[in-house]
Amino acid sequence: xxxxxxxxxxxxxxxxxxxxxxxxxxxxxxxxxxxxxxxxxxxxxxxxxxxxxxxxxxxxxxxxxxxxxxxxxxxxxxxxxxxxxxxxxxxxxxxxxxxxxxxxxxxxxxxxxxxxxxxxxxxxxxxxxxxxxxxxxxxxxxxxxxxxxxxxxxxxxxxxxxxxxxxxxxxxxxxxxxxxxxxxxxxxxxxxxxxxxxxxxxxxxxxxxxxxxxxxxxxxxxxxxxxxxxxxxxxxxxxxxxxxxxxxxxxxxxxxxxxxxxxxxxxxxxxxxxxxxxxxxxxxxxxxxxxxxxxxxxxxxxxxx
Amino acid sequence: xxxxxxxxxxxxxxxxxxxxxxxxxxxxxxxxxxxxxxxxxxxxxxxxxxxxxxxxxxxxxxxxxxxxxxxxxxxxxxxxxxxxxxxxxxxxxxxxxxxxxxxxxxxxxxxxxxxxxxxxxxxxxxxxxxxx
Numbered sequence: 001x002x003x004x005x006x007x008x009x010x011x012x013x014x015x016x017x018x019x020x021x022x023x024x025x026x027x028x029x030x031x032x033x034x035x036x037x038x039x040x041x042x043x044x045x046x047x048x049x050x051x052x053x054x055x056x057x058x059x060x061x062x063x064x065x066x067x068x069x070x071x072x073x074x075x076x077x078x079x080x081x082x083x084x085x086x087x088x089x090x091x092x093x094x095x096x097x098x099x100x101x102x103x104x105x106x107x108x109x110x111x112x113x114x115x116x117x118x119x120x121x122x123x124x125x126x127x128x129x130x131x132x133x134x135x136x137x138x139x140x141x142x143x144x145x146x147x148x149x150x151x152x153x154x155x156x157x158x159x160x161x162x163x164x165x166x167x168x169x170x171x172x173x174x175x176x177x178x179x180x181x182x183x184x185x186x187x188x189x190x191x192x193x194x195x196x197x198x199x200x201x202x203x204x205x206x207x208x209x210x211x212x213x214x215x216x217x218x219x220x221x222x223x224x225x226x227x228x229x230x231x232x233x234x235x236x237x238x239x240x241x242x243x244x245x246x247x248x249x250x251x252x253x254x255x256x257x258x259x260x261x262x263x264x265x266x267x268x269x270x271x272x273x274x275x276x277x278x279x280x281x282x283x284x285x286x287x288x289x290x291x292x293x294x295x296x297x298x299x300x301x302x303x304x305x
Numbered sequence: 306x307x308x309x310x311x312x313x314x315x316x317x318x319x320x321x322x323x324x325x326x327x328x329x330x331x332x333x334x335x336x337x338x339x340x341x342x343x344x345x346x347x348x349x350x351x352x353x354x355x356x357x358x359x360x361x362x363x364x365x366x367x368x369x370x371x372x373x374x375x376x377x378x379x380x381x382x383x384x385x386x387x388x389x390x391x392x393x394x395x396x397x398x399x400x401x402x403x404x405x406x407x408x409x410x411x412x413x414x415x416x417x418x419x420x421x422x423x424x425x426x427x428x429x430x431x432x433x434x435x436x437x
Contacts, residue, residue, distance in 0.1 A: 148402075198426075
């Protein structure tokens with residue numbers, strides 16, 4: 001509100017100021033000051049009035065900016081709380097599922113061990129124990145990944161050939177996913193400069209993006225991988241022909257624990273870790289998903305970090 | 306330029322013998338270990354620049370060994386040795402912070418190239434931490 005008033009005063013002022021100057025000049029010309037004391041007093045009063053108005057609006061402006069910055073802080077705070085809520089839900093879900101399985105298996109074990117178990121039940125007991133062990137490993141995997149996520153990496157810079165790094169990761173993924181159903185199309189820029197960056201961190205990011213692309217497409221599809229240069233950045237794009245990202249999910253794809261995969265298949269940390277790594281290397285990741293055309297992730301990193 | 310020292314971990318003694326001979330010819334000092342446990346023991350006694358680690362081993366698996374190495378010896382660069390049957394472990398290794406991987410069978414030049422890059426990375430990490 002105050003901002004609005006200040007704006008009105010300022011807008012009025014830019015016309016009123018030259019007009020009043022002209023008016024004063026005209027009045028002084030018409031009525032020489034020493035002979036018309038009353039006119040002088042009126043002019044002086046008008047000037048003082050205007051000055052007061054300016055003072056007041058300056059104060060309004062101060063108050064308005066203070067209020068705005070407070071609102072901005074509140075907004076950031078509420079966004080943080082939202083993200084924290086989502087993370088907590090994610091962790092709770094991830095850990096709850098294995099806990100439930102463990103609980104069920106333990107109940108079963110207890111029942112079977114009520115009386116000395118006959119030999120044929122021993123196999124089942126063994127199976128239950130294996131399942132419990134598996135779930136515990138799953139939990140420790142989650143905490144391990146969480147710690148890894150929170151860890152601050154200090155990248156060191158080495159010269160690296162981006163095309164070669166990508167090719168290495170592609171051949172891993174290609175072998176793993178089987179070449180029959182998933183096609184990989186490469187469009188590498190042969191003139192890519194050597195980039196000063198942290199190769200193992202970058203490999204990790206490339207691998208994450210490729211695995212996501214493969215998993216997004218399910219049985220079959222095409223992955224387009226291209227590298228190119230843009231000003232002083234190198235760009236690596238991984239595009240798939242999967243279902244794409246729905247608009248509501250756009251803001252959340254980088255949130256930790258946000259995942260569209262069935263429980264137990266992804267922790268939802270891949271993209272958030274990748275983004276962190278790329279940010280630490282001084283770059284960013286651009287997401288695009290035109291309807292019906294799959295999803296595209298473009299990593300952009302500075303040539304000289 | 307100091308010589309690069311590597312530790313090769315694989316459960317096949319023949320492979321170890323072969324690679325030790327070939328790398329020594331290229332002026333690289335080689336330690337060997339036949340299991341994850343003995344690799345960790347050996348690293349504690351004599352530090353190296355790069356570890357070359359087979360992902361498929363009985364006992365402590367390659368990935369477990371990698372995790373332990375990352376935990377105990379932080380910035381040490383690890384190159385995973387991956388076979389055709391163990392690509393999945395290779396991928397796991399990369400996401401657990403291995404420096405690089407190499408697919409068996411490999412050419413010695415290719416391995417050498419990766420060892421050089423990895424040892425440079427190891428050294429830069431140590432410099433960064435003020436250990437050198």
